Amino acid sequence: MSDYHLTIADKQSGPHSQFYIIQGIREGRLHGSELIWRLGLEGWQPLRELEDFSSYWPLTPEAQAKADAAKELARARTELDQPQPWLRFWARMLDLTWFFCAFTLFLGFTLPESAVQWLGRLDRPPIPLEPFVLLLYIPLEAWMLSRYGTTPGKSLLRIQVRTLPGSLPTFRQAMLRGWLVYLKGLALGLPFISMFMMLWWKYRLVQNRVTPWDESSEMRVEHGEPEPWRYVLLTGIVLGVAMTFLAVMVQKWPEFEAARRNYLSK
Numbered sequence: 001m002s003d004y005h006l007t008i009a010d011k012q013s014g015p016h017s018q019f020y021i022i023q024g025i026r027e028g029r030l031h032g033s034e035l036i037w038r039l040g041l042e043g044w045q046p047l048r049e050l051e052d053f054s055s056y057w058p059l060t061p062e063a064q065a066k067a068d069a070a071k072e073l074a075r076a077r078t079e080l081d082q083p084q085p086w087l088r089f090w091a092r093m094l095d096l097t098w099f100f101c102a103f104t105l106f107l108g109f110t111l112p113e114s115a116v117q118w119l120g121r122l123d124r125p126p127i128p129l130e131p132f133v134l135l136l137y138i139p140l141e142a143w144m145l146s147r148y149g150t151t152p153g154k155s156l157l158r159i160q161v162r163t164l165p166g167s168l169p170t171f172r173q174a175m176l177r178g179w180l181v182y183l184k185g186l187a188l189g190l191p192f193i194s195m196f197m198m199l200w201w202k203y204r205l206v207q208n209r210v211t212p213w214d215e216s217s218e219m220r221v222e223h224g225e226p227e228p229w230r231y232v233l234l235t236g237i238v239l240g241v242a243m244t245f246l247a248v249m250v251q252k253w254p255e256f257e258a259a260r261r262n263y264l265s266k
Contacts (some may be wrong), residue, residue, distance in 0.1 A: 007035035015028060021053060063201075068117050072165050081211050084223045085202040087157045090234060094153030097241055099137050131189040138182055142174035156234065158224030180213030 004017030024030035032048030047053065142153045149160050149168050160176075163169050163251065169177070187197040205211055214220060 003038060005037045005046070006030075007037075018052065021047075025053060036186050044076065056225070064122075069165060070193070081088040082223065083205045083221075084159075086203075086206045087159060087223060089198065089202070090223065090238075091151070091153040091157045091159050094234070095141070095151045096137065097133070097150060097237075099140070100133060103133055103136065109236055130191075134182060134186065134189040138178040139175065142171055142178050145169055145177075146171040156230055157163065158230070159222075160222040162220055162222060164218050164220055169219055173219060177213050177217040177219055184212055 004018065004021055005012060005014030006016060006021075007013075021030065021036075025032075030047060032046065034047045035044040035045045036047045036050055038052075141151055145161050146169055148155075148164060152162070161169065163173065163175075185197065185201055187193045201211060210220075
């Protein structure tokens with residue numbers, strides 16, 4: 001083991017063992033500005049610059065903050081939350097359902113009846129309106145995520161969206177994520193294609209533990225354990241929506257049948 005000589009305030013001392021120097025650093029008696037020499041060095045040099053003790057110096061507050069942030073970022077990247085594709089699916093379906101209902105009510109109360117009827121006739125293949133309505137949901141979802149880290153549907157199922165270090169996303173990050181969900185995850189909301197893509201991304205999420213939109217926006221999805229009453233409420237909402245849809249279909253079926261016959265007769 002090398003013997004070290006110190007020069008402190010122009011006074012030399014030594015030889016000292018490596019353990020003595022390390023203890024001095026840890027106890028704060030040595031600050032790094034002292035000069036040190038050992039066999040093999042060309043001359044005296046500042047203690048902090050000697051590689052023998054480089055790993056024992058405490059980090060500055062700035063360096064410590066950077067190290068902590070890098071450590072948290074690495075932990076978040078490697079310890080992603082266990083994926084729950086079905087919870088995420090139902091959370092998004094709930095969000096889209098309440099948004100479509102609110103949007104429909106808004107149009108019904110603000111537009112004249114003739115305009116509402118025109119939109120109803122327009123919302124048929126090959127011009128479905130759902131992809132255009134989904135565009136309006138993107139900035140609203142981004143605002144909710146940047147402010148609360150969740151949405152009504154996600155909140156019901158105890159889902160939170162955070163950045164990799166664990167903070168709330170910015171509006172810009174949430175907008176980027178929303179656009180990627182719209183383009184990739186929902187395939188623009190196109191009928192049938194959208195459902196196929198959601199099934200595909202479910203498989204990819206289980207395999208890779210992360211979706212492309214979360215990875216590109218540097219965000220992660222955290223899951224809590226939903227209580228039983230949350231599942232009961234979810235089931236009630238789904239059944240209510242399904243029954244409402246069936247009731248509307250039964251009421252509108254003669255109109256659809258007449259339109260089909262009219263189309264086939266041309």
